[in-house]
Amino acid sequence: xxxxxxxxxxxFWGPVLCFAVAVGQxxxxxxxxxxxxxxxxxxxxRSCHPAASLQFFRNPHSNAAKASRGVSENIxxxxxxxxxxxxxxxxxxKATIVAFSDLSASRVLDACLRCHWKEQNRANIRxxxxxxxxxxxxxxxxxxxxxxxxxxLARQQTEVCYSCHNDVRAQFSQPVRHRVNEGFMKCSDCxxxxxxxxxxxxxxxHPQLVDSGLQNxxxxxKCHTDKRGPFLYEHAALRVDxxxxxxxxxxxxxxxxxxxxxxxxxxxxxHNGAGSFGRQADGIALQSATHNMADPRYRNCTTCxxxxxxxxxxxTFLR
Amino acid sequence: MRRLLLFLLPLLSPAQxxxxxxxxxxxxxxxxxxxxxxxxxxxxxxxxxxxxxGSLDKYRSDVNFGNGIRLLGGSLGIHSREGKGAFFDExxxxxxxxxxxxxxxxxxxxxKNVWYRYDLLWRSNEFVNPALAIAGGExxxxxxxxxxxxxxxxLPQSKLRFRLGFSNNGQSGSGLSTGQWFxxxxxxxxxxxxxRRTQREYRMGGDFVLRKFKFSxxxxxxxxxxxxxxxxxLASEGASAEDAVTLTxxxxxxxxxGTTPYWRAHLHSEVAAWFTIQARFxxxxxxxNFLFNEFAVGTDRFGADRSRQVxxxxxxxxxxxxxxxxxxxxxGSVFTLINQTAFHNTRMDGxxxxxxxxxxxxxLSLVSFQNLGIRTLSNATDASWQIRKWAGIFGNYxxxxxxxxxIEILDLAIPSNVAPTEQTNRQRAGTAGFRLQxxxxxxxxxxxxxxxxxxxxYATSDKNYHALNARAQYRxxxxxxxxxxxxFRNTNSTSLFLHSSTGRSWSASGxxxxxxxxxxxxxxxxxxWDALTGLAYFSNxxxxxxxxxYYVSNIHTLHAGAQWQLRKRADVYVGYVRTQxxxxxxxxxxxxxxxxxxxxxxxxxxxxxxxxxxPLSYQAPSARLSVILRPNLRWNVGWQYYAYREMxxxxxxxxxxxxxxxxxxxx
Numbered sequence: 001x002x003x004x005x006x007x008x009x010x011x012f013w014g015p016v017l018c019f020a021v022a023v024g025q026x027x028x029x030x031x032x033x034x035x036x037x038x039x040x041x042x043x044x045x046r047s048c049h050p051a052a053s054l055q056f057f058r059n060p061h062s063n064a065a066k067a068s069r070g071v072s073e074n075i076x077x078x079x080x081x082x083x084x085x086x087x088x089x090x091x092x093x094k095a096t097i098v099a100f101s102d103l104s105a106s107r108v109l110d111a112c113l114r115c116h117w118k119e120q121n122r123a124n125i126r127x128x129x130x131x132x133x134x135x136x137x138x139x140x141x142x143x144x145x146x147x148x149x150x151x152x153l154a155r156q157q158t159e160v161c162y163s164c165h166n167d168v169r170a171q172f173s174q175p176v177r178h179r180v181n182e183g184f185m186k187c188s189d190c191x192x193x194x195x196x197x198x199x200x201x202x203x204x205x206h207p208q209l210v211d212s213g214l215q216n217x218x219x220x221x222k223c224h225t226d227k228r229g230p231f232l233y234e235h236a237a238l239r240v241d242x243x244x245x246x247x248x249x250x251x252x253x254x255x256x257x258x259x260x261x262x263x264x265x266x267x268x269x270x271h272n273g274a275g276s277f278g279r280q281a282d283g284i285a286l287q288s289a290t291h292n293m294a295d296p297r298y299r300n301c302t303t304c305x306x307x308x309x310x311x312x313x314x315x316t317f318l319r
Numbered sequence: 320m321r322r323l324l325l326f327l328l329p330l331l332s333p334a335q336x337x338x339x340x341x342x343x344x345x346x347x348x349x350x351x352x353x354x355x356x357x358x359x360x361x362x363x364x365x366x367x368x369x370x371x372x373g374s375l376d377k378y379r380s381d382v383n384f385g386n387g388i389r390l391l392g393g394s395l396g397i398h399s400r401e402g403k404g405a406f407f408d409e410x411x412x413x414x415x416x417x418x419x420x421x422x423x424x425x426x427x428x429x430x431k432n433v434w435y436r437y438d439l440l441w442r443s444n445e446f447v448n449p450a451l452a453i454a455g456g457e458x459x460x461x462x463x464x465x466x467x468x469x470x471x472x473x474l475p476q477s478k479l480r481f482r483l484g485f486s487n488n489g490q491s492g493s494g495l496s497t498g499q500w501f502x503x504x505x506x507x508x509x510x511x512x513x514x515r516r517t518q519r520e521y522r523m524g525g526d527f528v529l530r531k532f533k534f535s536x537x538x539x540x541x542x543x544x545x546x547x548x549x550x551x552x553l554a555s556e557g558a559s560a561e562d563a564v565t566l567t568x569x570x571x572x573x574x575x576x577g578t579t580p581y582w583r584a585h586l587h588s589e590v591a592a593w594f595t596i597q598a599r600f601x602x603x604x605x606x607x608n609f610l611f612n613e614f615a616v617g618t619d620r621f622g623a624d625r626s627r628q629v630x631x632x633x634x635x636x637x638x639x640x641x642x643x644x645x646x647x648x649x650x651g652s653v654f655t656l657i658n659q660t661a662f663h664n665t666r667m668d669g670x671x672x673x674x675x676x677x678x679x680x681x682x683l684s685l686v687s688f689q690n691l692g693i694r695t696l697s698n699a700t701d702a703s704w705q706i707r708k709w710a711g712i713f714g715n716y717x718x719x720x721x722x723x724x725x726i727e728i729l730d731l732a733i734p735s736n737v738a739p740t741e742q743t744n745r746q747r748a749g750t751a752g753f754r755l756q757x758x759x760x761x762x763x764x765x766x767x768x769x770x771x772x773x774x775x776x777y778a779t780s781d782k783n784y785h786a787l788n789a790r791a792q793y794r795x796x797x798x799x800x801x802x803x804x805x806x807f808r809n810t811n812s813t814s815l816f817l818h819s820s821t822g823r824s825w826s827a828s829g830x831x832x833x834x835x836x837x838x839x840x841x842x843x844x845x846x847x848w849d850a851l852t853g854l855a856y857f858s859n860x861x862x863x864x865x866x867x868x869y870y871v872s873n874i875h876t877l878h879a880g881a882q883w884q885l886r887k888r889a890d891v892y893v894g895y896v897r898t899q900x901x902x903x904x905x906x907x908x909x910x911x912x913x914x915x916x917x918x919x920x921x922x923x924x925x926x927x928x929x930x931x932x933x934p935l936s937y938q939a940p941s942a943r944l945s946v947i948l949r950p951n952l953r954w955n956v957g958w959q960y961y962a963y964r965e966m967x968x969x970x971x972x973x974x975x976x977x978x979x980x981x982x983x984x985x986x
Contacts, residue, residue, distance in 0.1 A: 112444055132752070132766075133766075133790070173896050174898055183415045200641055200665070204719045230635040231607070236725070253935055265870065269854070274818075286857075288431045292860055306496055
């Protein structure tokens with residue numbers, strides 16, 4: 001009962017308070033400029049912006065217009081840029097229309113989410129690290145001059161990500177790496193730039209745009225299927241703290257993306273019997289006394305412990 | 320100025336680590352009209368070549384481009400102009416490396432407005448890993464992995480839509496593995512493996528939108544099959560010349576079959592323009608049925624004839640449930656407050672039957688496992704406030720509670736000898752930061768995180784950590800300058816041991832569009848990592864429990880490139896990438912390390928000294944020329960050189976010239 005009370009105290013009142021504060025707040029139309037309420041229609045836009053409109057049939061946004069039986073004001077240029085009659089009468093100008101280049105990051109987000117809120121992979125966008133840093137939709141996507149026809153990215157995906165994450169570009173320049181530069185993989189295979197759920201590994205630490213795999217586990221297991229298990233004998237490191245206990249995910253100088261060049265140091269750093277850690281604070285098990293570290297043959301732990309990711313036949317992963 | 324640019328060209332260029340395919344398409348980007356459709360396409364067909372000096376295995380592990388004719392790249396786009404195509408309104412096809420490249424990729428999108436949308440992704444990877452740093456170089460893999468994902472959405476623009484999907488992930492090939500026979504003091508042997516694994520996933524679901532609520536539900540089945548065969552030892556003698564153990568015959572079959580059915584439900588609502596509610600629940604029930612049959616014949620360490628058969632069968636299970644509730648309050652566009660409560664529960668258990676026949680002695684054990692359970696509850700609150708148009712602050716506080724329970728059988732001969740354990744860990748972590756945009760092109764973000772765990776599971780887990788993240792970016796139509804700094808420090812101490820790790824990185828990069836036909840790009844990154852850890856191990860049957868391991872890595876990475884269009888007739892690209900890990904600056908693997916004060920046991924200093932650093936250099940200059948022969952035809956040639964050097968050993972070093980000659984054509 002005490003535990004339940006603690007859970008309620010810690011985890012219940014926060015959401016309730018948040019909800020209570022929210023009730024009764026005024027509503028606002030995201031993305032509305034407030035400059036005009038009268039629409040001009042797509043034809044008026046075309047006469048001054050031929051480059052944007054003539055090739056617009058290739059744009060995925062045109063699908064909404066093509067498919068809709070509704071009024072054109074809700075599906076044409078003015079569905080994003082707002083009512084344009086004042087803009088036409090003023091013969092242009094950013095002050096009389098919703099110009100995304102002048103909107104604040106949150107206004108851009110609100111405007112795009114008017115339609116895109118329905119996509120499940122954008123459900124966490126407001127709490128994402130990108131939103132916190134005011135990185136919004138138009139920082140990565142170019143609606144009218146995109147380099148990729150499918151997701152309207154301003155450049156190829158890796159270049160979009162590298163343009164800010166230069167340190168990640170350096171990691172993918174290591175000799176041992178995942179094949180992102182070669183085109184076999186993309187950043188979005190493992191990351192969701194629009195925000196992710198709380199992860200189910202490593203204490204559910206605040207998500208850093210790392211997506212989840214099939215069983216809400218690390219995205220590594222989407223491809224490395226033989227490491228998923230379930231196994232009778234799980235290597236708890238993998239399940240409790242995740243693959244990053246031993247591996248670095250982007251690139252490394254070390255074989256198999258390991259954190260250390262020699263595998264025995266990696267193993268011994270945890271298997272040192274240090275108190276307060278382990279299953280009951282009694283330390284992670286020491287190696288056997290028959291293992292003589294002065295003899296090089298015992299420094300290749302995985303020569304014998306070949307099932308380090310989990311085993312069905314041996315609790316020490318020998319088979 | 321022109322001389323200066325010519326001088327800089329080899330140093331600066333858009334960093335494109337792989338020189339093919341040629342990014343400039345052939346033909347008009349506007350496309351050609353074909354009936355009611357507009358068509359764009361470009362295909363690059365060429366010959367790829369390579370020469371390698373040094374370790375071919377390491378080259379194949381790192382780069383792996385070979386010789387032969389390839390469809391280096393291609394794209395096809397067909398769009399209906401009015402959105403009223405007979406069978407489809409949009410077709411997008413993209414391919415890369417088809418033929419025999421180690422990295423092949425193709426994607427297809429086909430859609431008809433209102434009615435359907437189909438996405439296909441197909442990938443193939445030739446994976447080579449000699450793994451010289453693992454198991455004495457005896458674990459090798461030469462495998463091919465092919466993955467495909469199919470997704471069909473019916474009525475994609477409707478309020479009620481249906482989804483169907485299928486994925487296949489197959490891995491096959493050969494490899495080398497190792498094992499130890501016939502007891503825990505036996506010798507190690509290398510044997511071959513034939514790898515054959517597939518994972519298939521079938522999924523279906525639907526989305527329904529009612530007013531401001533969207534409800535999604537998905538049902539899926541993952542089916543896993545592993546028919547890898549093991550056996551055929553490379554030699555009857557083991558790794559140790561002094562050991563008398565021999566292995567004359569080995570056969571091991573280890574088939575695994577499993578399914579993971581799952582449910583996912585998701586509710587999302589923009590209740591009002593200022594309030595969002597989101598709930599999510601998933602449940603999966605993974606199951607693996609396994610069989611293990613190993614038969615080994617040889618002599619034991621006393622020289623006596625031995626045969627051993629091990630039979631294992633059973634089932635492993637892992638039900639996983641997760642859920643979350645997220646409430647978001649965002650009045651206006653200035654303030655956002657988000658609270659998310661999430662839970663995650665995993666239980667891994669199973670049962671198995673173990674039988675071992677040693678010569679004429681047989682033993683049979685029936686064991687039930689209740690191995691591991693992890694339950695995590697977390698609650699996180701995020702706040703973001705845009706104080707001024709040019710300044711904002713953000714923060715996050717997270718509380719997580721994790722309980723790890725396990726019941727482990729300690730001795731197969733005595734199944735009742737179990738060890739139930741439980742450990743609970745609580746994490747409190749907070750983030751705070753600010754963002755500035757003093758002028759429109761300049762963004763500055765600084766964030767710091769502090770976290771405390773009261774009982775982490777591992778000596779190397781996060782316990783007392785703090786992190787700093789800073790980034791500044793200046794971006795205009797012509798300039799893109801970025802600089803970033805990150806640091807992470809974790810200290811995890813107990814009465815006898817100390818684990819502390821420090822990671823720092825800073826980077827700077829810049830892109831400059833000098834003119835419409837000339838772009839320059841360059842960047843530098845420095846990554847530092849060190850980890851100091853207490854060790855305990857046995858040396859000549861004596862416990863050494865006060866030693867330490869100290870690992871240091873100092874990686875410098877430089878990239879530079881230039882893209883130049885010559886009189887609208889040709890495109891030139893030159894680039895250079897260099898990575899160098901300087902380690903701790905020592906001259907030889909066993910020379911006394913600079914941080915020798917961390918090694919407390921002189922007798923084992925040499926053991927760990929060689930494993931503390933791994934200095935190396937890796938560089939890849941490249942160049943490419945693409946000439947327009949006709950409006951729809953290009954001639955391309957490219958070259959890329961790879962050089963890998965280890966500073967303390969030379970046995971994996973290689974250098975390789977790779978290149979291609981190709982034609983890009985638009986039909």
